[in-house]
Amino acid sequence: MMQQHYVKKCPECGGINLFYNTEKGEIICRDCGLVVEEKMVDTSQEWREFDSEGSEKRRRAGAPSTYTQYDQGLGTEVGQKADLFKLGTKNKNKFFRLRKWQYRISTAIERNLKLALAELKRVSSYLKLPKQVEEESARIYTLAVQRGLVRGRSMESVVAGSLYAACRRHDVPRTLDELSEASGIEKKEIGRTYRFVTRELGIKILPSNPVDYIARFASSLRLKPETQSKAIEILESAQRGELTSGRGPTGIAAAALYVSALIHGEKRTQREVADVAGVTEVTIRNRYKELLDELDLEKEIKKQKKGKKE
DNA sequence: AAGACGAAAGTGGTTGA
């Protein structure tokens, strides 16, 4: 679907002040700074749910800062001088009070953002994340700050949580371990803030697909492309056999890779696979066993063994 | 000796009363 013109309202704030940049293929909401990439609108269902689940209700509730409009992290002031002419004298006091308030809030937020976004960039480049993901996570973080979700939590952990969420949404999942290593925040803590932030912001994230991990794991194990595509094949049939639901995606991905490595005669130890996938050998064994039970891969493994002897 | 296997106990999170 190439046409985006049916999008009339910003899925984030419901504003209608959308700016179409056809050259870049982007839509930008002038109200909240949301950049709606073509790809995202097309592929991810989250936006739709986001939209239909009455985000407007949620988004407008609460603190006055909700009405603060940020232009990619740059605060705006309440009104401009021109607006003063329209106000009666009694409203002027109110006006100034509001503006002072707004100023205080926005400078505090800006200070926070400045630090946080620097940290975010650092972690993101460490993990070599695509730009889209970086921007998405910056957006998530900005929303989190505006909603006061950072209070009582360390800035870094919220940054890590935002990054994790953005990765998931863009189908370029990193494991919690990787995030943890890059940010220096404990795995538990990242998971906690991740869950908190996504819940509070009403961000829906589908369980990540094991297939998304294959390419990365395979390349760090230096497996041949055929092995990789075999692993994906295995995963697909596993999904058909309902073997994947409820299981940790990394464990399944790891097991599929392990099996396909066996089949293609590129044997890796369970330890090796477990390490790159960030799971334990036990988990791989369990998944591996399930895969063997459900799909008849044993023949193929035996075939490979025979072929080796000859 | 290293790797694979599996049992048992522990962990942190979700769910449902």
Add this chain to the structure above:
DNA sequence: TCAACAACTTTCGTCTT
């Protein structure tokens, strides 16, 4: 709010290559 529960981990002993 608490207990049952599922998935996963850690640890450890045994079997296989």
